[in-house]
Amino acid sequence: xxxxxxxxxxxxxxxxxxxxxxxxxxxxxxxxxxxxxxxxxxxxxxxxxxxxxxxxxxxxxxxxxxxxxxxxxxxxxxxxxxxxxxxxxxxxxxxxxxxxxxxxxxxxxxxxxxxxxxxxxxxxxxxxxxxxxxxxxxxxxxxxxxxxxxxxxxxxxxxxxxxxxxxxxxxxxxxxxxxxxxxxxxxxxxxxxxxxxxxxxxxxxxxxxxxxxxxxxxxxxxxxxxxxxxxxxxxxxxxxxxxxxxxxxxxxxxxxxxxxxxxxxxxxxxxxxxxxxxxxxxxxxxxxxxxxxxxxxxxxxxxxxxxxxxxxxxx
Amino acid sequence: xxxxxxxxxxxxxxxxxxxxxxxxxxxxxxxxxxxxxxxxxxxxxxxxxxxxxxxxxxxxxxxxxxxxxxxxxxxxxxxxxxxxxxxxxxxxxxxxxxxxxxxxxxxxxxxxxxxxxxxxxxxxxxxxxxxxxxxxxxxxxxxxxxxxxxxxxxxxxxxxxxxxxxxxxxxxxxxxxxxxxxxxxxxxxxxxxxxxxxxxxxxxxxxxxxxxxxxxxxxxxxxxxxxxxxxxxxxxxxxxxxxxxxxxxxxxxxxxxxxxxxxxxxxxxxxxxxxxxxxxxxxxxxxxxxxxxxxxxxxxxxxxxxxxxxxxxxx
Numbered sequence: 001x002x003x004x005x006x007x008x009x010x011x012x013x014x015x016x017x018x019x020x021x022x023x024x025x026x027x028x029x030x031x032x033x034x035x036x037x038x039x040x041x042x043x044x045x046x047x048x049x050x051x052x053x054x055x056x057x058x059x060x061x062x063x064x065x066x067x068x069x070x071x072x073x074x075x076x077x078x079x080x081x082x083x084x085x086x087x088x089x090x091x092x093x094x095x096x097x098x099x100x101x102x103x104x105x106x107x108x109x110x111x112x113x114x115x116x117x118x119x120x121x122x123x124x125x126x127x128x129x130x131x132x133x134x135x136x137x138x139x140x141x142x143x144x145x146x147x148x149x150x151x152x153x154x155x156x157x158x159x160x161x162x163x164x165x166x167x168x169x170x171x172x173x174x175x176x177x178x179x180x181x182x183x184x185x186x187x188x189x190x191x192x193x194x195x196x197x198x199x200x201x202x203x204x205x206x207x208x209x210x211x212x213x214x215x216x217x218x219x220x221x222x223x224x225x226x227x228x229x230x231x232x233x234x235x236x237x238x239x240x241x242x243x244x245x246x247x248x249x250x251x252x253x254x255x256x257x258x259x260x261x262x263x264x265x266x267x268x269x270x271x272x273x274x275x276x277x278x279x280x281x282x283x284x285x286x287x288x289x290x291x292x293x294x295x296x297x298x299x300x301x302x303x304x305x306x307x308x309x310x311x312x313x314x315x
Numbered sequence: 316x317x318x319x320x321x322x323x324x325x326x327x328x329x330x331x332x333x334x335x336x337x338x339x340x341x342x343x344x345x346x347x348x349x350x351x352x353x354x355x356x357x358x359x360x361x362x363x364x365x366x367x368x369x370x371x372x373x374x375x376x377x378x379x380x381x382x383x384x385x386x387x388x389x390x391x392x393x394x395x396x397x398x399x400x401x402x403x404x405x406x407x408x409x410x411x412x413x414x415x416x417x418x419x420x421x422x423x424x425x426x427x428x429x430x431x432x433x434x435x436x437x438x439x440x441x442x443x444x445x446x447x448x449x450x451x452x453x454x455x456x457x458x459x460x461x462x463x464x465x466x467x468x469x470x471x472x473x474x475x476x477x478x479x480x481x482x483x484x485x486x487x488x489x490x491x492x493x494x495x496x497x498x499x500x501x502x503x504x505x506x507x508x509x510x511x512x513x514x515x516x517x518x519x520x521x522x523x524x525x526x527x528x529x530x531x532x533x534x535x536x537x538x539x540x541x542x543x544x545x546x547x548x549x550x551x552x553x554x555x556x557x558x559x560x561x562x563x564x565x566x567x568x569x570x571x572x573x574x575x576x577x578x579x580x581x582x583x584x585x586x587x588x589x590x591x592x593x594x595x596x597x598x599x600x601x602x603x604x605x606x607x608x609x610x611x612x613x614x615x616x617x618x619x620x621x622x623x624x625x626x627x628x629x630x
Contacts, residue, residue, distance in 0.1 A: 024337075044584070307582060310625070
């Protein structure tokens with residue numbers, strides 16, 4: 001069960017393997033927003049994204065017998081690198097199913113952590129089939145990138161640290177894709193500080209979570225159209241259940257605002273955040289969050305960016 | 316006199332106005348170098364560079380009567396913005412002499428802090444003349460970017476914080492241009508920890524400090540040819556005196572290494588460092604520092620970069 005206890009257990013389990021990331025502030029961004037903003041820098045986390053927390057918790061929570069058979073996933077992004085790294089730390093095999101057109105950067109990241117890559121055709125069906133085959137052949141355990149309670153509990157440790165460093169937050173802002181970090185954040189933040197508002201931010205071109213939240217049913221979406229590649233996934237069912245109970249609002253932002261937010265964070269704070277991680281600040285830029293003179297925690301979820309293809313440069 | 320006492324006084328004086336910047340580490344850069352690297356992130360400092368420390372100390376060290384007449388400088392870079400900000404904090408005027416071809420970013424930074432800009436022809440003589448005129452007309456105090464003991468003492472507070480956070484460093488690496496941060500660093504580090512090695516890194520195309528250090532006399536250099544624009548200044552005389560006494564070595568690096576170091580820090584650590592600030596890590600990449608399995612502090616001096624003109628992108 002995902003609760004503060006399971007999040008605290010996750011924290012104890014993963015502490016030796018993750019960074020306690022700093023919380024940065026910027027007088028200039030405060031002045032621009034009128035609020036006091038506290039940026040939790042998960043872009044400085046191991047593998048460059050918060051995904052290290054959930055994957056490490058899931059891998060180290062396995063019993064010895066199960067762990068020996070390895071772990072698997074069919075994510076190709078930050079979760080894949082995080083799972084490969086966690087498996088390496090435990091001395092077991094991670095099987096990573098990746099579409100054959102994955103970027104070299106992503107392939108290298110997984111290889112760098114010793115993950116065993118299984119390439120497949122670049123469509124959802126092929127990925128799921130390849131993953132099922134790997135599970136059947138190896139007996140490995142599937143570690144889903146967000147529909148997994150240990151993963152959610154691991155991601156929830158971000159909010160625990162943030163509230164330890166800044167206990168009197170009024171709002172915490174978090175991006176939503178599959179809903180892993182949002183569900184962990186919401187449970188941790190609302191349990192530790194019931195008065196806090198938990199607000200999710202989502203690209204308008206991938207707004208299934210906002211629709212689901214509004215319609216009180218899990219909406220899926222065939223076409224996703226956003227620069228925020230980490231948020232192109234549909235919301236998970238277990239994640240939606242948590243979000244319905246604990247999240248106060250889901251707001252959407254345009255890609256234009258996401259790029260502006262990303263650039264503002266780079267330029268003003270000197271930290272590299274990927275487009276998906278800039279989505280919460282984009283919501284502030286768009287005035288979608290009533291942050292008045294409030295104290296707002298913002299999770300900068302990751303910093304893995306192709307430095308040869310920055311979105312504000314036209315080629 | 317520049318000593319640990321004056322550096323500690325500077326620290327007490329500027330503490331309310333500056334960030335205590337974090338020290339970040341990277342398992343990947345450690346593995347690549349074989350050493351344990353501790354990056355002191357002055358790129359997260361106010362105005363985006365360590366210059367906030369020295370300028371703030373110099374402005375707040377002025378007595379009331381002198382302060383009222385304002386301050387002035389003919390630097391156009393990070394020191395100009397830092398001085399404008401410090402003057403604003405004290406409620407006095409900063410006159411900033413800038414060449415008429417200064418980049419808009421630099422002009423905006425100074426204007427943003429309320430500095431009074433005096434434009435002049437883009438050559439050294441015109442800058443000095445314009446500055447002398449401002450001083451004569453206003454009675455303002457010149458705050459030189461590095462040939463000033465309060466400025467040096469302010470920059471020395473970086474090493475105090477670094478050694479508080481990581482007391483058992485073997486080496487501290489620092490870039491050298493005019494020598495302000497290097498002299499402050501050297502005095503603080505050697506006094507707090509006499510066994511430490513203080514090593515300066517300089518672009519090969521602006522190696523007057525390395526030449527001066529080798530020849531035991533202050534060498535000037537007409538032509539500077541390096542991407543590291545913050546290090547194109549000649550070493551100051553008072554700075555050289557300190558450096559001769561306290562610094563163990565001055566090594567040089569190519570612009571190619573500087574760009575590679577800058578990119579490696581961006582990609583691996585997700586922090587934005589400007590080319591001048593990447594020079595120490597470039598020295599490690601080039602194998603110019605015998606860092607074996609030692610504990611090495613590296614000052615990332617600044618993060619002010621034109622995001623439309625990254626050096627690894629060809630246009």
